[in-house]
Amino acid sequence: MLLSVAGVLVLSVVLLHTTDAADILGFFPFHGPSHNLVFMSLMEELAKRGHNVTVAGYYEPKTPRPNFKSILFKLKPGTPLKGFLDAKDYENSNHMTTMYLINDIFSNYEDLIPLNNYNQILEGKYDLVVLEYFETDLFLGYASKIGAPYILFHSSEAIPWHRIKMGDSIAPNIIPNVFGQRDSRMDFMGRFMNTVELIQMMFYYRTVLVPSAQKLADKHLGPQPPLEEWTTNASLYLSNTHCSIFGSRPMNPSTIEVGGLNVPPVKPLGKDLKTLLDGAKNGVVYFSMGSVLKGSSMSADKRDAILKVFSELKETVLWKWEDELPYKPPNLHTSPWFPQRDIFAHPNIVLYIGHCGLLGIHEAVTEALPIICLPMFGDQHFNAAALKQNGMGLWLNYADINEELFRNTITQVLHNSSFKENAKRISAAFLDRPMSAMDTAVYWTEYVIRHKGAPHLRSPARWMTWYEYYNLDVIAILLAIPLIALILLYKMLVAFIRTLCCRGPGSAQKKVKRS
Numbered sequence: 330m331l332l333s334v335a336g337v338l339v340l341s342v343v344l345l346h347t348t349d350a351a352d353i354l355g356f357f358p359f360h361g362p363s364h365n366l367v368f369m370s371l372m373e374e375l376a377k378r379g380h381n382v383t384v385a386g387y388y389e390p391k392t393p394r395p396n397f398k399s400i401l402f403k404l405k406p407g408t409p410l411k412g413f414l415d416a417k418d419y420e421n422s423n424h425m426t427t428m429y430l431i432n433d434i435f436s437n438y439e440d441l442i443p444l445n446n447y448n449q450i451l452e453g454k455y456d457l458v459v460l461e462y463f464e465t466d467l468f469l470g471y472a473s474k475i476g477a478p479y480i481l482f483h484s485s486e487a488i489p490w491h492r493i494k495m496g497d498s499i500a501p502n503i504i505p506n507v508f509g510q511r512d513s514r515m516d517f518m519g520r521f522m523n524t525v526e527l528i529q530m531m532f533y534y535r536t537v538l539v540p541s542a543q544k545l546a547d548k549h550l551g552p553q554p555p556l557e558e559w560t561t562n563a564s565l566y567l568s569n570t571h572c573s574i575f576g577s578r579p580m581n582p583s584t585i586e587v588g589g590l591n592v593p594p595v596k597p598l599g600k601d602l603k604t605l606l607d608g609a610k611n612g613v614v615y616f617s618m619g620s621v622l623k624g625s626s627m628s629a630d631k632r633d634a635i636l637k638v639f640s641e642l643k644e645t646v647l648w649k650w651e652d653e654l655p656y657k658p659p660n661l662h663t664s665p666w667f668p669q670r671d672i673f674a675h676p677n678i679v680l681y682i683g684h685c686g687l688l689g690i691h692e693a694v695t696e697a698l699p700i701i702c703l704p705m706f707g708d709q710h711f712n713a714a715a716l717k718q719n720g721m722g723l724w725l726n727y728a729d730i731n732e733e734l735f736r737n738t739i740t741q742v743l744h745n746s747s748f749k750e751n752a753k754r755i756s757a758a759f760l761d762r763p764m765s766a767m768d769t770a771v772y773w774t775e776y777v778i779r780h781k782g783a784p785h786l787r788s789p790a791r792w793m794t795w796y797e798y799y800n801l802d803v804i805a806i807l808l809a810i811p812l813i814a815l816i817l818l819y820k821m822l823v824a825f826i827r828t829l830c831c832r833g834p835g836s837a838q839k840k841v842k843r844s
Contacts (some may be wrong), residue, residue, distance in 0.1 A: 350379045350396075351456040351778045354475065357386035358447075358468050359434065359461055360404060362620045363688050367484040367569050367591045368461060371770050373397070378771065385450050402445040405437070419622075419705040420728040424508035424526045427707050428533050435464045435541060442549055447471055457778050462491060462566070466542040469559035470550045478782035480565040480774060485687045485708045486575060487568050487584070489527055490534050494560040496788030498579040501527045510710040512718035513576050561791040564777045564784075567770060569687065573758035574694060575715050583786040585773050589691045589759065590766035595674040605662065606672070609645035612679035614739070615672055617649035619686045622705055627727075634732040636661075638739060644679060647672065673698060680743060685709040685724075690716070697756035699748040701738055703727050720751035 355372040357365055365388050373390050376382040376397040384390075385400040419426065447468070455477045460468060462481035472479045483491060486507045492499045501524040505511050509526050511519050539556070546553045564583070571588030572578070580586075598606065606613055616635075618627075633655070639646045640658035650663040657663065669689065672678060673696040681693045685702035690712055693700050700722035702713035713724040723738050742748050764772065777783050790798055 350381060351775075352381045352454065353383070353457045353459065353774075353778075354450060354453065354455040354477075355382065355384040355386065355459045356450060356468060356472060357384065357461045358402070358438070358441075358465055359463055360387040360402075362388075363686060364461065364463065364484045366688060368459070368482060370591050370593070370767070371482070371567075371587075371774070372459070374767055374771055375774065383450075383453060383455070385447075400449060402441070405440055405444065422706040423510075424506055424530060425533070427508045428530055430706065431464045432537060432541075435467075435538060438467060438545060442545070447549075451475060457774070459774070464538065466539065466556045466560070467545050469556050470546040470553050473559045473562070474550065478564040478777050479562075480567060480777060481560070481563045482567045484569050486570045486711060487566070487578075489530060491566065494557065494791060495563075495566045495584050496581050496790030496793075497584055499527065500579070504578060505711060505714065506530070507708050507711050510704075510714060512714040514718060561787075564782045565773055565786065567773070569691075571759055571766075573755055574690065574719065581786070581788040581790075583783075583788065585769065587766045587770040588687075589695065590770050591688050592691050592695050592766075593670060596668070596671050598668065598671050598675070602668070602672070605645070606675045606677050609677045611643045611645070612743075613645045613647060613672075613675070613677050614639075614642065614680045614682065614743075615647045615667070615669070615678060616682040617667065617669060617689070618684045618703070618705075619689060622684055623651055631727075631730045634730060634735055637732050638736045641736070642739070644743075645677075680739070682739075685712040685716070687712055691759075694721075694752070694756050694759050697749070697752040699742050699752050701725065701742055703730070719755050721748055721755050722752075723748075 353372075353375055355368060357368050359365075365386060368386075369384070369388055369390065372382050372384050373392065373394075376390070376394050379396070381396045381398075383398040383400065385402065387402050387404070389399045389401070390397050448471075450471060451474055453475075455475055458472045458475055458477050458479040459482055460472045460479055462483050481491070487495075487497070488507055489499045491497075492504075498504065502515070502520050503513060505513055505515065506523055506526045508530065509523060511523060515523060543553070543556055546556060566584045567587050568584060569588050569591065571586050574588065597603070616639075636654065636656070636658075639648070639661050642660060644660070646661045647667060648661060648663045649665070649667055649669075651665045654661075654663065670692050673681065673692050678696070678698060680701065681689070681698045682701045683689050683703065685700070685704045686709060690700070700716055702709070702716060702722055702724045704710040704713045704724065705727060710724075713722075716722040717724050723742055725734065725738055762769070796802055
């Protein structure tokens with residue numbers, strides 16, 4: 330009897346939260362592998378839960394399903410799908426380095442649009458569109474032409490113009506620039522430089538990126554209204570972040586944090602790798618520069634300094650390295666690829682050293698691993714600053730790496746227990762949610778479908794000009810009223826004083842003479 334009641338309750342809950350199978354289009358025009366790992370995780374989960382999913386992009390699902398259709402795009406001939414960037418090109422990068430990189434990525438679409446028939450996505454009928462929102466303003470025109478509600482999905486912390494278009498705050502006194510190099514505890518100079526960087530980025534976005542996108546959209550889709558109008562009509566903004574790592578942000582209900590949905594369940598390690606990790610009684614240090622930066626592109630002096638320090642450690646070291654090394658100490662093991670997620674879950678892992686890409690951070694935070702960051706470009710400095718502020722890691726500028734600095738940093742993190750304790754604290758907060766990151770993303774995706782675009786989530790701030798948003802026109806009037814009153818009062822006083830002066834002794838004598 331109790332089992333029957335329990336079964337009815339479970340069935341009721343399931344039915345309550347069920348959305349009929351919907352036709353969903355995922356449109357991901359940028360080929361970055363880490364970006365697409367995030368997006369494909371959600372799209373595959375939606376298909377797994379019964380929706381009919383079509384993905385227009387560069388990658389196919391890991392698990393083929395009859396309700397998952399792929400429209401595969403092509404890159405320019407000679408362009409590898411998973412190309413590497415050279416570490417030496419980003420030794421001294423800053424916020425504008427990333428803006429120029431975004432422009433370079435965007436400029437490729439001039440060649441990719443004729444190569445790929447993007448118009449084929451307009452042939453289907455969909456209940457919802459999920460669009461990557463990175464340097465993809467151009468493709469908002471395609472999303473809007475479909476006529477279905479659309480969700481903007483970003484694989485990392487929101488870029489300033491994303492916040493503006495969602496009606497969220499960009500307050501530079503409390504929100505550090507995602508392409509900058511500071512955390513949220515900013516002194517006067519920090520707030521000053523954060524504001525200057527924000528102005529530079531927004532100026533570049535408005536004067537370079539937006540006009541280029543508008544020009545391409547008009548060329549390939551016919552005359553379009555300003556693309557920013559399409560952005561403000563988005564139903565939802567999914568951000569692959571979480572406040573436990575980056576702190577709280579003033580956000581509207583249409584902005585949803587789903588940080589960590591890219592972290593899959595742990596799979597068993599291969600036999601040889603498991604034997605190696607099980608036998609590492611002094612712990613394991615894991616070093617990887619991610620899927621975009623080729624570790625072996627670093628300069629020989631930095632490589633040798635890192636290699637020398639690794640050879641001195643009692644810990645076993647796993648290094649994601651693509652080429653041969655001049656020598657390999659017995660505690661060092663290299664491979665062009667490691668199952669990073671599954672390695673992090675092993676109890677003998679004691680330290681992660683990496684470029685501070687967000688996906689690797691989510692995996693490390695999930696397993697409460699201390700981190701040493703070697704950020705290169707994009708949001709990596711921002712990520713590193715947040716981890717340092719949280720006390721779960723340290724940050725080294727790649728250009729400054731030498732043997733002594735690298736040794737001291739590793740020693741400090743390995744032998745100061747506060748880093749591990751803070752990693753546990755952040756991990757506990759990261760994992761403690763009403764729903765998992767994936768369940769949250771699915772729930773809000775289905776919510777938009779159930780509520781026909783959920784227009785009630787959209788903030789009126791989306792349609793305001795910058796001076797309206799900050800109430801500057803009202804403030805100007807409020808300041809002008811007393812100012813005008815003071816000016817009028819001043820003029821009245823001057824006139825009154827002049828009148829009194831005109832009625833002085835001279836005027837009295839004139840009256841006597843007349844008498």
